[in-house]
Amino acid sequence: MDKKEIQSFSLSRLLEDHELRPGDLYYDGCLIASRVDSQCDIHTDLFSYPVRMDAIALVFCSKGSITLTSNLTRQVLGEHALYINLPGSIFQVESMEGAELHAAICEKEFIQRINVDLKLLSRLFLRLERQPLLQLDDEQWQEIMRSFDEISRERTRYLDDAYSAEILRSAIRMLIYKVSRIIDRYSECPHTEQDAHSPRNRQEEYFQRFMNVLTQHYTQERSVGFYASQLNLTPKYLSTLIRKTTGRTASEWIDDYVILEAKNLLKYSTMSIQEISYSLNFPNQSFFGKYFKNHTGQTPSEYRMSR
Incomplete structure:
Protein backbone atom coordinates (compact mmCIF):
# COMPACT_ATOMS: atom_id res chain seq x y z
CA MET A 1 0.00 0.00 0.00
CA ASP A 2 1.25 3.48 -0.86
CA LYS A 3 1.33 5.21 2.53
CA LYS A 4 1.35 8.64 0.91
CA GLU A 5 -2.10 8.21 -0.59
CA ILE A 6 -5.52 7.83 0.98
CA GLN A 7 -6.66 4.46 -0.27
CA SER A 8 -10.26 3.66 -1.14
CA PHE A 9 -11.66 0.17 -0.95
CA SER A 10 -14.95 -1.64 -1.28
CA LEU A 11 -16.57 -4.37 0.73
CA SER A 12 -15.33 -6.91 -1.81
CA ARG A 13 -11.75 -5.69 -1.19
CA LEU A 14 -12.30 -6.17 2.54
CA LEU A 15 -13.42 -9.73 1.93
CA GLU A 16 -10.33 -10.37 -0.20
CA ASP A 17 -8.09 -9.36 2.71
CA HIS A 18 -10.13 -11.06 5.44
CA GLU A 19 -11.49 -14.56 5.03
CA LEU A 20 -14.93 -15.22 6.41
CA ARG A 21 -14.99 -17.07 9.70
CA PRO A 22 -17.56 -19.63 10.79
CA GLY A 23 -20.53 -17.57 11.94
CA ASP A 24 -19.88 -14.68 9.53
CA LEU A 25 -22.60 -13.83 7.06
CA TYR A 26 -22.10 -12.27 3.65
CA TYR A 27 -25.34 -11.70 1.83
CA ASP A 28 -25.94 -9.74 -1.36
CA GLY A 29 -23.62 -6.81 -0.47
CA CYS A 30 -23.83 -6.96 3.32
CA LEU A 31 -21.36 -8.44 5.79
CA ILE A 32 -22.45 -9.30 9.34
CA ALA A 33 -19.58 -10.39 11.58
CA SER A 34 -18.63 -10.66 15.24
CA ARG A 35 -15.15 -10.82 16.73
CA VAL A 36 -15.64 -11.74 20.37
CA ASP A 37 -12.73 -14.11 20.93
CA SER A 38 -9.27 -13.33 22.24
CA GLN A 39 -7.88 -12.40 18.83
CA CYS A 40 -9.61 -9.61 16.95
CA ASP A 41 -8.17 -9.80 13.43
CA ILE A 42 -9.25 -6.56 11.75
CA HIS A 43 -6.22 -4.41 12.62
CA THR A 44 -4.06 -5.03 9.57
CA ASP A 45 -2.15 -2.90 7.10
CA LEU A 46 -5.45 -2.18 5.36
CA PHE A 47 -6.56 -0.02 8.30
CA SER A 48 -3.21 1.15 9.68
CA TYR A 49 -3.20 4.19 7.38
CA PRO A 50 -6.03 6.59 6.45
CA VAL A 51 -8.52 4.89 4.13
CA ARG A 52 -11.95 5.45 2.64
CA MET A 53 -14.46 2.63 2.59
CA ASP A 54 -17.24 2.72 0.01
CA ALA A 55 -19.82 1.25 2.38
CA ILE A 56 -21.85 2.03 5.47
CA ALA A 57 -20.26 0.37 8.50
CA LEU A 58 -21.93 -0.07 11.90
CA VAL A 59 -19.33 -1.12 14.47
CA PHE A 60 -20.42 -2.05 18.00
CA CYS A 61 -17.85 -2.53 20.77
CA SER A 62 -18.97 -5.02 23.43
CA LYS A 63 -15.72 -5.17 25.38
CA GLY A 64 -12.33 -3.44 25.54
CA SER A 65 -11.68 -0.43 23.33
CA ILE A 66 -10.63 0.62 19.87
CA THR A 67 -9.05 3.98 19.04
CA LEU A 68 -9.45 5.40 15.57
CA THR A 69 -9.39 8.67 13.67
CA SER A 70 -12.52 9.55 11.71
CA ASN A 71 -12.36 12.55 9.37
CA LEU A 72 -9.45 13.97 11.40
CA THR A 73 -11.26 13.52 14.73
CA ARG A 74 -9.93 10.98 17.24
CA GLN A 75 -12.58 8.57 18.52
CA VAL A 76 -12.35 5.95 21.26
CA LEU A 77 -14.95 3.19 21.24
CA GLY A 78 -15.45 1.75 24.69
CA GLU A 79 -17.94 -0.77 26.00
CA HIS A 80 -21.40 -0.47 24.40
CA ALA A 81 -20.29 2.23 21.97
CA LEU A 82 -21.38 2.46 18.33
CA TYR A 83 -19.28 3.92 15.53
CA ILE A 84 -20.91 4.63 12.16
CA ASN A 85 -18.81 5.07 9.05
CA LEU A 86 -20.55 6.71 6.11
CA PRO A 87 -19.34 6.05 2.56
CA GLY A 88 -16.41 8.28 1.70
CA SER A 89 -15.44 9.04 5.30
CA ILE A 90 -11.71 8.81 6.00
CA PHE A 91 -10.75 6.68 8.98
CA GLN A 92 -7.68 5.02 10.48
CA VAL A 93 -7.38 2.44 13.24
CA GLU A 94 -4.73 3.49 15.77
CA SER A 95 -4.93 0.80 18.44
CA MET A 96 -7.04 -1.90 20.06
CA GLU A 97 -7.16 -2.99 23.67
CA GLY A 98 -8.93 -6.32 24.11
CA ALA A 99 -11.62 -5.24 21.67
CA GLU A 100 -14.62 -7.44 21.04
CA LEU A 101 -16.71 -6.17 18.15
CA HIS A 102 -19.91 -6.75 16.22
CA ALA A 103 -20.16 -5.19 12.77
CA ALA A 104 -22.60 -4.75 9.92
CA ILE A 105 -21.04 -3.43 6.71
CA CYS A 106 -23.44 -2.64 3.88
CA GLU A 107 -22.93 -1.36 0.38
CA LYS A 108 -25.22 1.56 -0.50
CA GLU A 109 -26.77 -0.53 -3.25
CA PHE A 110 -27.67 -3.20 -0.68
CA ILE A 111 -29.46 -0.59 1.44
CA GLN A 112 -31.49 0.32 -1.62
CA ARG A 113 -32.13 -3.29 -2.59
CA ILE A 114 -33.71 -4.12 0.78
CA ASN A 115 -35.89 -1.01 0.41
CA VAL A 116 -34.75 0.94 3.45
CA ASP A 117 -36.49 4.30 3.19
CA LEU A 118 -33.77 6.82 2.34
CA LYS A 119 -36.17 9.65 3.15
CA LEU A 120 -36.05 8.59 6.80
CA LEU A 121 -32.27 8.19 6.80
CA SER A 122 -31.28 11.35 4.95
CA ARG A 123 -31.91 13.73 7.84
CA LEU A 124 -29.63 11.66 10.07
CA PHE A 125 -26.55 12.19 7.89
CA LEU A 126 -25.68 15.59 9.34
CA ARG A 127 -25.83 14.21 12.87
CA LEU A 128 -23.34 11.51 11.93
CA GLU A 129 -21.07 13.99 10.21
CA ARG A 130 -20.76 15.92 13.47
CA GLN A 131 -20.42 12.89 15.70
CA PRO A 132 -20.17 9.34 14.30
CA LEU A 133 -19.65 7.82 17.78
CA LEU A 134 -22.65 7.13 20.03
CA GLN A 135 -22.81 5.63 23.50
CA LEU A 136 -25.67 3.16 23.90
CA ASP A 137 -27.52 2.60 27.15
CA ASP A 138 -28.23 -0.93 28.41
CA GLU A 139 -31.68 -1.11 26.83
CA GLN A 140 -30.42 0.06 23.43
CA TRP A 141 -27.50 -2.35 23.57
CA GLN A 142 -29.66 -5.34 24.39
CA GLU A 143 -32.04 -4.45 21.56
CA ILE A 144 -29.18 -4.31 19.06
CA MET A 145 -27.76 -7.61 20.29
CA ARG A 146 -31.15 -9.25 19.85
CA SER A 147 -31.07 -8.18 16.21
CA PHE A 148 -27.61 -9.70 15.74
CA ASP A 149 -28.86 -12.92 17.38
CA GLU A 150 -31.90 -13.00 15.08
CA ILE A 151 -29.73 -12.53 11.99
CA SER A 152 -27.44 -15.31 13.20
CA ARG A 153 -30.37 -17.69 13.71
CA GLU A 154 -31.74 -16.93 10.26
CA ARG A 155 -28.31 -17.56 8.73
CA THR A 156 -28.09 -21.03 10.28
CA ARG A 157 -31.54 -22.08 9.09
CA TYR A 158 -31.41 -20.37 5.69
CA LEU A 159 -33.10 -22.43 2.98
CA ASP A 160 -33.19 -22.08 -0.77
CA ASP A 161 -36.87 -21.25 -0.84
CA ALA A 162 -39.14 -18.30 -1.56
CA TYR A 163 -39.11 -17.03 2.03
CA SER A 164 -35.67 -17.28 3.62
CA ALA A 165 -34.12 -14.47 1.58
CA GLU A 166 -36.92 -12.05 2.48
CA ILE A 167 -36.79 -13.05 6.15
CA LEU A 168 -33.05 -12.40 6.22
CA ARG A 169 -33.44 -9.07 4.43
CA SER A 170 -36.13 -8.08 6.92
CA ALA A 171 -33.90 -8.95 9.87
CA ILE A 172 -31.06 -6.82 8.48
CA ARG A 173 -33.47 -4.01 7.64
CA MET A 174 -34.75 -4.16 11.23
CA LEU A 175 -31.19 -3.73 12.53
CA ILE A 176 -30.68 -0.67 10.33
CA TYR A 177 -33.92 0.91 11.48
CA LYS A 178 -33.11 0.24 15.14
CA VAL A 179 -29.79 2.02 14.71
CA SER A 180 -31.57 4.86 12.89
CA ARG A 181 -33.95 5.27 15.82
CA ILE A 182 -31.03 5.51 18.22
CA ILE A 183 -29.37 8.17 16.04
CA ASP A 184 -32.64 10.07 15.80
CA ARG A 185 -33.00 10.16 19.59
CA TYR A 186 -29.50 11.55 19.92
CA SER A 187 -30.35 14.12 17.27
CA GLU A 188 -33.17 15.45 19.43
CA CYS A 189 -30.69 16.53 22.10
CA PRO A 190 -29.80 20.25 21.98
CA HIS A 191 -26.22 21.15 21.06
CA THR A 192 -25.78 24.16 23.31
CA GLU A 193 -22.12 24.50 22.49
CA GLN A 194 -22.96 25.52 18.92
CA ASP A 195 -23.84 29.05 17.89
CA ALA A 196 -27.32 28.97 16.37
CA HIS A 197 -26.33 31.85 14.08
CA SER A 198 -23.11 30.29 12.82
Missing part, protein backbone atom coordinates in the same frame (compact mmCIF):
# COMPACT_ATOMS: atom_id res chain seq x y z
CA PRO A 199 -22.73 29.78 9.04
CA ARG A 200 -22.65 26.02 9.58
CA ASN A 201 -25.97 26.01 11.43
CA ARG A 202 -27.58 28.24 8.81
CA GLN A 203 -26.46 25.81 6.12
CA GLU A 204 -27.96 22.93 8.06
CA GLU A 205 -31.20 24.86 8.52
CA TYR A 206 -31.44 25.42 4.77
CA PHE A 207 -30.69 21.75 4.14
CA GLN A 208 -33.50 20.70 6.50
CA ARG A 209 -35.87 23.14 4.80
CA PHE A 210 -34.83 21.78 1.42
CA MET A 211 -35.51 18.22 2.61
CA ASN A 212 -38.91 19.22 3.95
CA VAL A 213 -39.89 20.69 0.58
CA LEU A 214 -38.35 17.75 -1.27
CA THR A 215 -40.36 15.15 0.65
CA GLN A 216 -43.55 17.01 -0.28
CA HIS A 217 -42.90 17.61 -3.98
CA TYR A 218 -40.39 15.09 -5.36
CA THR A 219 -43.04 13.06 -7.15
CA GLN A 220 -43.97 16.10 -9.21
CA GLU A 221 -40.88 18.33 -9.30
CA ARG A 222 -37.32 17.39 -10.29
CA SER A 223 -35.97 20.87 -11.03
CA VAL A 224 -33.45 22.48 -8.67
CA GLY A 225 -34.98 25.78 -9.73
CA PHE A 226 -38.34 24.82 -8.25
CA TYR A 227 -36.85 24.00 -4.82
CA ALA A 228 -34.69 27.13 -4.88
CA SER A 229 -37.77 29.26 -5.52
CA GLN A 230 -39.59 27.61 -2.61
CA LEU A 231 -36.70 28.66 -0.33
CA ASN A 232 -36.34 32.12 -1.92
CA LEU A 233 -32.84 31.28 -3.13
CA THR A 234 -31.19 31.17 -6.53
CA PRO A 235 -30.58 27.66 -7.94
CA LYS A 236 -26.83 28.24 -7.88
CA TYR A 237 -26.83 29.34 -4.23
CA LEU A 238 -29.02 26.42 -3.17
CA SER A 239 -26.73 23.97 -4.95
CA THR A 240 -23.69 25.51 -3.26
CA LEU A 241 -25.31 25.28 0.19
CA ILE A 242 -26.39 21.67 -0.23
CA ARG A 243 -22.99 20.56 -1.52
CA LYS A 244 -21.16 22.34 1.32
CA THR A 245 -23.48 20.82 3.90
CA THR A 246 -23.77 17.24 2.65
CA GLY A 247 -21.09 16.73 0.02
CA ARG A 248 -23.82 15.93 -2.50
CA THR A 249 -25.65 18.12 -4.97
CA ALA A 250 -29.31 19.10 -4.73
CA SER A 251 -29.89 17.22 -7.99
CA GLU A 252 -28.46 14.02 -6.48
CA TRP A 253 -30.84 14.28 -3.50
CA ILE A 254 -33.78 14.83 -5.83
CA ASP A 255 -32.82 11.93 -8.10
CA ASP A 256 -32.38 9.56 -5.14
CA TYR A 257 -35.90 10.27 -3.93
CA VAL A 258 -37.44 9.87 -7.37
CA ILE A 259 -35.57 6.63 -8.13
CA LEU A 260 -36.42 5.11 -4.74
CA GLU A 261 -40.11 5.88 -5.28
CA ALA A 262 -39.96 4.42 -8.79
CA LYS A 263 -38.32 1.23 -7.47
CA ASN A 264 -40.94 0.85 -4.76
CA LEU A 265 -43.76 1.27 -7.27
CA LEU A 266 -42.15 -1.18 -9.69
CA LYS A 267 -41.65 -3.77 -6.98
CA TYR A 268 -44.75 -3.45 -4.83
CA SER A 269 -47.52 -1.90 -6.96
CA THR A 270 -49.56 -3.33 -9.78
CA MET A 271 -49.36 -0.06 -11.71
CA SER A 272 -48.19 -0.29 -15.29
CA ILE A 273 -44.90 1.37 -16.18
CA GLN A 274 -46.84 4.00 -18.07
CA GLU A 275 -48.95 4.70 -14.98
CA ILE A 276 -45.83 4.94 -12.84
CA SER A 277 -44.24 7.38 -15.27
CA TYR A 278 -47.33 9.61 -15.13
CA SER A 279 -47.54 9.38 -11.33
CA LEU A 280 -43.96 10.71 -11.15
CA ASN A 281 -44.79 13.51 -13.60
CA PHE A 282 -42.76 12.29 -16.55
CA PRO A 283 -44.11 13.44 -19.92
CA ASN A 284 -44.21 9.89 -21.25
CA GLN A 285 -43.05 6.33 -20.60
CA SER A 286 -40.04 6.67 -22.88
CA PHE A 287 -38.67 9.66 -20.97
CA PHE A 288 -39.19 7.86 -17.67
CA GLY A 289 -37.42 4.76 -19.01
CA LYS A 290 -34.36 6.74 -20.09
CA TYR A 291 -34.22 8.56 -16.74
CA PHE A 292 -34.53 5.31 -14.78
CA LYS A 293 -31.90 3.47 -16.82
CA ASN A 294 -29.50 6.41 -16.59
CA HIS A 295 -29.60 6.19 -12.80
CA THR A 296 -29.86 2.43 -12.26
CA GLY A 297 -28.38 0.77 -15.35
CA GLN A 298 -31.66 -1.10 -15.92
CA THR A 299 -34.85 -0.33 -17.74
CA PRO A 300 -38.02 -0.25 -15.59
CA SER A 301 -39.10 -3.56 -17.13
CA GLU A 302 -35.74 -5.19 -16.38
CA TYR A 303 -35.86 -3.95 -12.78
CA ARG A 304 -39.42 -5.20 -12.29
CA MET A 305 -38.56 -8.64 -13.70
CA SER A 306 -35.39 -8.90 -11.56
CA ARG A 307 -37.34 -8.49 -8.33
Whole structure:
Protein backbone atom coordinates (compact mmCIF):
# COMPACT_ATOMS: atom_id res chain seq x y z
CA MET A 1 0.00 0.00 0.00
CA ASP A 2 1.25 3.48 -0.86
CA LYS A 3 1.33 5.21 2.53
CA LYS A 4 1.35 8.64 0.91
CA GLU A 5 -2.10 8.21 -0.59
CA ILE A 6 -5.52 7.83 0.98
CA GLN A 7 -6.66 4.46 -0.27
CA SER A 8 -10.26 3.66 -1.14
CA PHE A 9 -11.66 0.17 -0.95
CA SER A 10 -14.95 -1.64 -1.28
CA LEU A 11 -16.57 -4.37 0.73
CA SER A 12 -15.33 -6.91 -1.81
CA ARG A 13 -11.75 -5.69 -1.19
CA LEU A 14 -12.30 -6.17 2.54
CA LEU A 15 -13.42 -9.73 1.93
CA GLU A 16 -10.33 -10.37 -0.20
CA ASP A 17 -8.09 -9.36 2.71
CA HIS A 18 -10.13 -11.06 5.44
CA GLU A 19 -11.49 -14.56 5.03
CA LEU A 20 -14.93 -15.22 6.41
CA ARG A 21 -14.99 -17.07 9.70
CA PRO A 22 -17.56 -19.63 10.79
CA GLY A 23 -20.53 -17.57 11.94
CA ASP A 24 -19.88 -14.68 9.53
CA LEU A 25 -22.60 -13.83 7.06
CA TYR A 26 -22.10 -12.27 3.65
CA TYR A 27 -25.34 -11.70 1.83
CA ASP A 28 -25.94 -9.74 -1.36
CA GLY A 29 -23.62 -6.81 -0.47
CA CYS A 30 -23.83 -6.96 3.32
CA LEU A 31 -21.36 -8.44 5.79
CA ILE A 32 -22.45 -9.30 9.34
CA ALA A 33 -19.58 -10.39 11.58
CA SER A 34 -18.63 -10.66 15.24
CA ARG A 35 -15.15 -10.82 16.73
CA VAL A 36 -15.64 -11.74 20.37
CA ASP A 37 -12.73 -14.11 20.93
CA SER A 38 -9.27 -13.33 22.24
CA GLN A 39 -7.88 -12.40 18.83
CA CYS A 40 -9.61 -9.61 16.95
CA ASP A 41 -8.17 -9.80 13.43
CA ILE A 42 -9.25 -6.56 11.75
CA HIS A 43 -6.22 -4.41 12.62
CA THR A 44 -4.06 -5.03 9.57
CA ASP A 45 -2.15 -2.90 7.10
CA LEU A 46 -5.45 -2.18 5.36
CA PHE A 47 -6.56 -0.02 8.30
CA SER A 48 -3.21 1.15 9.68
CA TYR A 49 -3.20 4.19 7.38
CA PRO A 50 -6.03 6.59 6.45
CA VAL A 51 -8.52 4.89 4.13
CA ARG A 52 -11.95 5.45 2.64
CA MET A 53 -14.46 2.63 2.59
CA ASP A 54 -17.24 2.72 0.01
CA ALA A 55 -19.82 1.25 2.38
CA ILE A 56 -21.85 2.03 5.47
CA ALA A 57 -20.26 0.37 8.50
CA LEU A 58 -21.93 -0.07 11.90
CA VAL A 59 -19.33 -1.12 14.47
CA PHE A 60 -20.42 -2.05 18.00
CA CYS A 61 -17.85 -2.53 20.77
CA SER A 62 -18.97 -5.02 23.43
CA LYS A 63 -15.72 -5.17 25.38
CA GLY A 64 -12.33 -3.44 25.54
CA SER A 65 -11.68 -0.43 23.33
CA ILE A 66 -10.63 0.62 19.87
CA THR A 67 -9.05 3.98 19.04
CA LEU A 68 -9.45 5.40 15.57
CA THR A 69 -9.39 8.67 13.67
CA SER A 70 -12.52 9.55 11.71
CA ASN A 71 -12.36 12.55 9.37
CA LEU A 72 -9.45 13.97 11.40
CA THR A 73 -11.26 13.52 14.73
CA ARG A 74 -9.93 10.98 17.24
CA GLN A 75 -12.58 8.57 18.52
CA VAL A 76 -12.35 5.95 21.26
CA LEU A 77 -14.95 3.19 21.24
CA GLY A 78 -15.45 1.75 24.69
CA GLU A 79 -17.94 -0.77 26.00
CA HIS A 80 -21.40 -0.47 24.40
CA ALA A 81 -20.29 2.23 21.97
CA LEU A 82 -21.38 2.46 18.33
CA TYR A 83 -19.28 3.92 15.53
CA ILE A 84 -20.91 4.63 12.16
CA ASN A 85 -18.81 5.07 9.05
CA LEU A 86 -20.55 6.71 6.11
CA PRO A 87 -19.34 6.05 2.56
CA GLY A 88 -16.41 8.28 1.70
CA SER A 89 -15.44 9.04 5.30
CA ILE A 90 -11.71 8.81 6.00
CA PHE A 91 -10.75 6.68 8.98
CA GLN A 92 -7.68 5.02 10.48
CA VAL A 93 -7.38 2.44 13.24
CA GLU A 94 -4.73 3.49 15.77
CA SER A 95 -4.93 0.80 18.44
CA MET A 96 -7.04 -1.90 20.06
CA GLU A 97 -7.16 -2.99 23.67
CA GLY A 98 -8.93 -6.32 24.11
CA ALA A 99 -11.62 -5.24 21.67
CA GLU A 100 -14.62 -7.44 21.04
CA LEU A 101 -16.71 -6.17 18.15
CA HIS A 102 -19.91 -6.75 16.22
CA ALA A 103 -20.16 -5.19 12.77
CA ALA A 104 -22.60 -4.75 9.92
CA ILE A 105 -21.04 -3.43 6.71
CA CYS A 106 -23.44 -2.64 3.88
CA GLU A 107 -22.93 -1.36 0.38
CA LYS A 108 -25.22 1.56 -0.50
CA GLU A 109 -26.77 -0.53 -3.25
CA PHE A 110 -27.67 -3.20 -0.68
CA ILE A 111 -29.46 -0.59 1.44
CA GLN A 112 -31.49 0.32 -1.62
CA ARG A 113 -32.13 -3.29 -2.59
CA ILE A 114 -33.71 -4.12 0.78
CA ASN A 115 -35.89 -1.01 0.41
CA VAL A 116 -34.75 0.94 3.45
CA ASP A 117 -36.49 4.30 3.19
CA LEU A 118 -33.77 6.82 2.34
CA LYS A 119 -36.17 9.65 3.15
CA LEU A 120 -36.05 8.59 6.80
CA LEU A 121 -32.27 8.19 6.80
CA SER A 122 -31.28 11.35 4.95
CA ARG A 123 -31.91 13.73 7.84
CA LEU A 124 -29.63 11.66 10.07
CA PHE A 125 -26.55 12.19 7.89
CA LEU A 126 -25.68 15.59 9.34
CA ARG A 127 -25.83 14.21 12.87
CA LEU A 128 -23.34 11.51 11.93
CA GLU A 129 -21.07 13.99 10.21
CA ARG A 130 -20.76 15.92 13.47
CA GLN A 131 -20.42 12.89 15.70
CA PRO A 132 -20.17 9.34 14.30
CA LEU A 133 -19.65 7.82 17.78
CA LEU A 134 -22.65 7.13 20.03
CA GLN A 135 -22.81 5.63 23.50
CA LEU A 136 -25.67 3.16 23.90
CA ASP A 137 -27.52 2.60 27.15
CA ASP A 138 -28.23 -0.93 28.41
CA GLU A 139 -31.68 -1.11 26.83
CA GLN A 140 -30.42 0.06 23.43
CA TRP A 141 -27.50 -2.35 23.57
CA GLN A 142 -29.66 -5.34 24.39
CA GLU A 143 -32.04 -4.45 21.56
CA ILE A 144 -29.18 -4.31 19.06
CA MET A 145 -27.76 -7.61 20.29
CA ARG A 146 -31.15 -9.25 19.85
CA SER A 147 -31.07 -8.18 16.21
CA PHE A 148 -27.61 -9.70 15.74
CA ASP A 149 -28.86 -12.92 17.38
CA GLU A 150 -31.90 -13.00 15.08
CA ILE A 151 -29.73 -12.53 11.99
CA SER A 152 -27.44 -15.31 13.20
CA ARG A 153 -30.37 -17.69 13.71
CA GLU A 154 -31.74 -16.93 10.26
CA ARG A 155 -28.31 -17.56 8.73
CA THR A 156 -28.09 -21.03 10.28
CA ARG A 157 -31.54 -22.08 9.09
CA TYR A 158 -31.41 -20.37 5.69
CA LEU A 159 -33.10 -22.43 2.98
CA ASP A 160 -33.19 -22.08 -0.77
CA ASP A 161 -36.87 -21.25 -0.84
CA ALA A 162 -39.14 -18.30 -1.56
CA TYR A 163 -39.11 -17.03 2.03
CA SER A 164 -35.67 -17.28 3.62
CA ALA A 165 -34.12 -14.47 1.58
CA GLU A 166 -36.92 -12.05 2.48
CA ILE A 167 -36.79 -13.05 6.15
CA LEU A 168 -33.05 -12.40 6.22
CA ARG A 169 -33.44 -9.07 4.43
CA SER A 170 -36.13 -8.08 6.92
CA ALA A 171 -33.90 -8.95 9.87
CA ILE A 172 -31.06 -6.82 8.48
CA ARG A 173 -33.47 -4.01 7.64
CA MET A 174 -34.75 -4.16 11.23
CA LEU A 175 -31.19 -3.73 12.53
CA ILE A 176 -30.68 -0.67 10.33
CA TYR A 177 -33.92 0.91 11.48
CA LYS A 178 -33.11 0.24 15.14
CA VAL A 179 -29.79 2.02 14.71
CA SER A 180 -31.57 4.86 12.89
CA ARG A 181 -33.95 5.27 15.82
CA ILE A 182 -31.03 5.51 18.22
CA ILE A 183 -29.37 8.17 16.04
CA ASP A 184 -32.64 10.07 15.80
CA ARG A 185 -33.00 10.16 19.59
CA TYR A 186 -29.50 11.55 19.92
CA SER A 187 -30.35 14.12 17.27
CA GLU A 188 -33.17 15.45 19.43
CA CYS A 189 -30.69 16.53 22.10
CA PRO A 190 -29.80 20.25 21.98
CA HIS A 191 -26.22 21.15 21.06
CA THR A 192 -25.78 24.16 23.31
CA GLU A 193 -22.12 24.50 22.49
CA GLN A 194 -22.96 25.52 18.92
CA ASP A 195 -23.84 29.05 17.89
CA ALA A 196 -27.32 28.97 16.37
CA HIS A 197 -26.33 31.85 14.08
CA SER A 198 -23.11 30.29 12.82
CA PRO A 199 -22.73 29.78 9.04
CA ARG A 200 -22.65 26.02 9.58
CA ASN A 201 -25.97 26.01 11.43
CA ARG A 202 -27.58 28.24 8.81
CA GLN A 203 -26.46 25.81 6.12
CA GLU A 204 -27.96 22.93 8.06
CA GLU A 205 -31.20 24.86 8.52
CA TYR A 206 -31.44 25.42 4.77
CA PHE A 207 -30.69 21.75 4.14
CA GLN A 208 -33.50 20.70 6.50
CA ARG A 209 -35.87 23.14 4.80
CA PHE A 210 -34.83 21.78 1.42
CA MET A 211 -35.51 18.22 2.61
CA ASN A 212 -38.91 19.22 3.95
CA VAL A 213 -39.89 20.69 0.58
CA LEU A 214 -38.35 17.75 -1.27
CA THR A 215 -40.36 15.15 0.65
CA GLN A 216 -43.55 17.01 -0.28
CA HIS A 217 -42.90 17.61 -3.98
CA TYR A 218 -40.39 15.09 -5.36
CA THR A 219 -43.04 13.06 -7.15
CA GLN A 220 -43.97 16.10 -9.21
CA GLU A 221 -40.88 18.33 -9.30
CA ARG A 222 -37.32 17.39 -10.29
CA SER A 223 -35.97 20.87 -11.03
CA VAL A 224 -33.45 22.48 -8.67
CA GLY A 225 -34.98 25.78 -9.73
CA PHE A 226 -38.34 24.82 -8.25
CA TYR A 227 -36.85 24.00 -4.82
CA ALA A 228 -34.69 27.13 -4.88
CA SER A 229 -37.77 29.26 -5.52
CA GLN A 230 -39.59 27.61 -2.61
CA LEU A 231 -36.70 28.66 -0.33
CA ASN A 232 -36.34 32.12 -1.92
CA LEU A 233 -32.84 31.28 -3.13
CA THR A 234 -31.19 31.17 -6.53
CA PRO A 235 -30.58 27.66 -7.94
CA LYS A 236 -26.83 28.24 -7.88
CA TYR A 237 -26.83 29.34 -4.23
CA LEU A 238 -29.02 26.42 -3.17
CA SER A 239 -26.73 23.97 -4.95
CA THR A 240 -23.69 25.51 -3.26
CA LEU A 241 -25.31 25.28 0.19
CA ILE A 242 -26.39 21.67 -0.23
CA ARG A 243 -22.99 20.56 -1.52
CA LYS A 244 -21.16 22.34 1.32
CA THR A 245 -23.48 20.82 3.90
CA THR A 246 -23.77 17.24 2.65
CA GLY A 247 -21.09 16.73 0.02
CA ARG A 248 -23.82 15.93 -2.50
CA THR A 249 -25.65 18.12 -4.97
CA ALA A 250 -29.31 19.10 -4.73
CA SER A 251 -29.89 17.22 -7.99
CA GLU A 252 -28.46 14.02 -6.48
CA TRP A 253 -30.84 14.28 -3.50
CA ILE A 254 -33.78 14.83 -5.83
CA ASP A 255 -32.82 11.93 -8.10
CA ASP A 256 -32.38 9.56 -5.14
CA TYR A 257 -35.90 10.27 -3.93
CA VAL A 258 -37.44 9.87 -7.37
CA ILE A 259 -35.57 6.63 -8.13
CA LEU A 260 -36.42 5.11 -4.74
CA GLU A 261 -40.11 5.88 -5.28
CA ALA A 262 -39.96 4.42 -8.79
CA LYS A 263 -38.32 1.23 -7.47
CA ASN A 264 -40.94 0.85 -4.76
CA LEU A 265 -43.76 1.27 -7.27
CA LEU A 266 -42.15 -1.18 -9.69
CA LYS A 267 -41.65 -3.77 -6.98
CA TYR A 268 -44.75 -3.45 -4.83
CA SER A 269 -47.52 -1.90 -6.96
CA THR A 270 -49.56 -3.33 -9.78
CA MET A 271 -49.36 -0.06 -11.71
CA SER A 272 -48.19 -0.29 -15.29
CA ILE A 273 -44.90 1.37 -16.18
CA GLN A 274 -46.84 4.00 -18.07
CA GLU A 275 -48.95 4.70 -14.98
CA ILE A 276 -45.83 4.94 -12.84
CA SER A 277 -44.24 7.38 -15.27
CA TYR A 278 -47.33 9.61 -15.13
CA SER A 279 -47.54 9.38 -11.33
CA LEU A 280 -43.96 10.71 -11.15
CA ASN A 281 -44.79 13.51 -13.60
CA PHE A 282 -42.76 12.29 -16.55
CA PRO A 283 -44.11 13.44 -19.92
CA ASN A 284 -44.21 9.89 -21.25
CA GLN A 285 -43.05 6.33 -20.60
CA SER A 286 -40.04 6.67 -22.88
CA PHE A 287 -38.67 9.66 -20.97
CA PHE A 288 -39.19 7.86 -17.67
CA GLY A 289 -37.42 4.76 -19.01
CA LYS A 290 -34.36 6.74 -20.09
CA TYR A 291 -34.22 8.56 -16.74
CA PHE A 292 -34.53 5.31 -14.78
CA LYS A 293 -31.90 3.47 -16.82
CA ASN A 294 -29.50 6.41 -16.59
CA HIS A 295 -29.60 6.19 -12.80
CA THR A 296 -29.86 2.43 -12.26
CA GLY A 297 -28.38 0.77 -15.35
CA GLN A 298 -31.66 -1.10 -15.92
CA THR A 299 -34.85 -0.33 -17.74
CA PRO A 300 -38.02 -0.25 -15.59
CA SER A 301 -39.10 -3.56 -17.13
CA GLU A 302 -35.74 -5.19 -16.38
CA TYR A 303 -35.86 -3.95 -12.78
CA ARG A 304 -39.42 -5.20 -12.29
CA MET A 305 -38.56 -8.64 -13.70
CA SER A 306 -35.39 -8.90 -11.56
CA ARG A 307 -37.34 -8.49 -8.33
